[in-house]
Amino acid sequence: MKEILTVKDLDLTFDTLDGPVNVLRGVSLSVREHERVALVGESGSGKSVTARAILGLLPERNRRLNGSVVFEGSDLVTERPSRLRERRGRDMTMIFQDPMAALNPVYTIRNQFLAVLSRSHPELNAKQAEARMSDALRDVSIIDPTRVLDSYSFQLSGGLNQRVMIAMGLISRPRLLIADEPGTALDVTVQQQTLLIMKRLSESYGTSILFISHNLGVVRQFADRVCVMYSGRIVEEATTAELFANPRHPYTRALLASVPRLSSDELPEPIEGSVPDPREPIKGCPFKPRCALATDDCLQPIPLREFGTQRVACIHQEEFA
Amino acid sequence: MSQSSARWRGWRRFARNKLSVLGAVLIAIVFFCAIFAPYVAPYPEHAGVVVNFLDANQPPSAKYWLGTDTVGRDVLSRIIFGFRNSLMLGAVVIAISITIGTAIGMAAAYLGGKTELVLMRITDIFLAIPSLVLAMAILGLAKPSQLYAMIAMATVWWPWHARLVYGIVRSLKYEGFVVAAEVVGASPLRVMFSELLPNCAPNLFTKASLDMGFVILLGASLSFLGMGAPPPTPDLGTMVSEGAQYLPDIWWLSVMAGMGIFIVVLGFNLVADGLRDLFDIVG
């Protein structure tokens, strides 16, 4: 299938007063038509920044961005801002991580939704727009769209706000949807439903989805392919089935071990230590300080190695295979 | 990061903005002149009632850098003393109007309900009347004096501050930290002043700095219309208006006083922009 989005060697440094912060260190990933790709990793690993870099939503000042983001044949890194703005909200949309921050408490949901809708469908009259919005809200299992449209964000529960965000993101039927943790405040049944809606959208309109999440269970259900991110780089990439059946990178394994299990009532194992400080230069494998398998060889540069369709950035592979 | 280094980084960001630094320098000069006017001014006694017809109507020269007025007083000295007046006026007006505006905007937004309705209605009424007209109306009731001018201007100004605070607080009052304070049992006063006010401060300071310029300008307009400080107090607005009678021959009277106003207003405006950086929160 055709690749709709190809990110290559994305390298991002913020120049802060404390010196340069290297948040992305050569991220490469691709999303094909109809495909749902998940980006997982701990907080601070650079998932949201990757999403913003793709959409050209990074702050203009004090950043150095290298690499390319090719979307439908054109490089977004070098594209004119006006052209990029046009694409956003129409060809590619984003569902933001924090709905409370993305929704303005001073306007009703209706006002904000109308603003979004009028960008992609300026031709609709008031009545049609109202119907469109109601349908979109019903699609995300909101049973009383009128009440929700009348409300302010603070009058709605966190989950309702998130569903509103999802409905807004989907209304223009984009080519590429980037969903940054769209399910954090949703209960599992609604989560299932919204995932199903997104899945349906991707299947019937060919919308590709880049799905950012730290919920590995959701990823297992939803994604076709998974990229595991750690400290600004992708350390493992595999099809979903493969990754969950046979996680290779020690980080992926540790991540899986920290998920509470139904089959056990023991508390899950957290990963000791923390994500490396992006201000410090890293030699070799960024996971080394937290890794049980670490040896001196891990200080060498670690390339992504292929194992079938699986790509792993770890030298301790033979032990597992 | 410790607090002092956070502050330090704020300064560094401020310093990056060249125009704000220029503004800060202008204001510093003006403040210095105002505070040390008796030592800075070449002829401090000219701030009062001095008549020196020999040197009247002199154009700018080495002796009188900015020339002299119709009774022979040094214009530069009077401008320097005028700064005192202007800054005092601005500071008092802003202080009063921030206090009233913050109290009203905060109470309306945080308490909500009937309080909100009544307070914001009152604010809107004040906002609806053009400032100069309102100030003149108030001043019309009394003899012209610096004090009345200040009260009149504060009356005109507070609704803007009320609106500003109202907007900020309204979007903050559902934040977790506000709820957390309420749950612990913090009184509404504590929530408003200890939790919400610090979050309004950066915007208030920025606005205050911008307003400082405008208030001084408005004060000057009032004096220009003869409703400010009575003579012989040196006042930049009064100087412009008096000098206007002698235009264009004795041009330096109005123009120099006008420049003085311009410098103060510009300085505060430039600084306002940088203040945002200074107060931006860092870890």
Next chain:
Amino acid sequence: MSPPLLKVTKANKVFHVGSATVHAVTDISLTVNKGETVAVVGESGSGKTTLANLILGIEIPTSGEVELAGEQLKGRRSKTVRRKIGLVQQNPYSTLNPRKSIGQAIGLPLDVHGIGSRAERRRRIGELLEKVGLNAGHRDRRPLALSGGQRQRVAIARALTTNPDLLVLDEPTSSLDVSVQAHILRLLRDLQQEFDLAYLFITHDLGVVRVIASRVVVMYRGRVVEEGSVAAIFRSPRHRYTQLLLASIPTVSEEDDAFKPDWPWDADVKGDGDPAEGCPFRSRCPFAVERCGQEFPDMRGSGDHRYACFNPRPETSEAIVNLQAEKLERKKA
């Protein structure tokens, strides 16, 4: 027998939005005993936060009662009562005032209640920071310098300042990543053991419920539809909504999938009738019978497992339970 630590009796809360009325909480009764963890799960918008707000005194119930250690809480809460209940909120990014230091945040309850001298407060703040796995050096930092997990630790420390008996935790880990969540869950367990704390743990993550709670209350559209011990409910969910909830858990392995009840995903649902009457879940329930549209079922079942359903899921057969137990054994071995 001494009264339970927290007792909510027939609590109701009705909101008015425009011309609509929202029954956020309807006839909810629940108890929490000293030292135990009761999880409240339920769909988003089912009234969990509203219930928490009623318990915390942020909202006043339209009707019904809240009792703390046998004492009825009415009107404005006294400071003594407020000290007894702590709150940990969902969003670590808004729970701390960005303009105040961590020390000030944790010290707030001490300030409000006028506890201790300056030096004592300082010491206590340092002590609390250590308790939650930070250190006294964090005292002068600003929230912005902290990660989500660290902020949540600070929020927990703040909730512990007044030595409460009960913590209300409103989705405390749902915006944290899994590994941080695992840390926080451990922290909560350790604190519970050390201080004999009771938790009212609101969440929508049933995996978390499984490992941290001893009892579960399942809410749907403002009502309690099932409650019981974690073991009983996970072994044999009876209410159809609970069944759906468990069946929807996004698991990470096939092993775990074996512990989920099945659900007829493709079954037809009628979903007709007045939603205000009868069982609110009926519009999504393929098992609905006629009676479901007429009245809300009374709670049935006994002791440690009660549910409100006319056509409940049959109890899980011994055979399956044994099979699951066997799998568990094998995994441990």
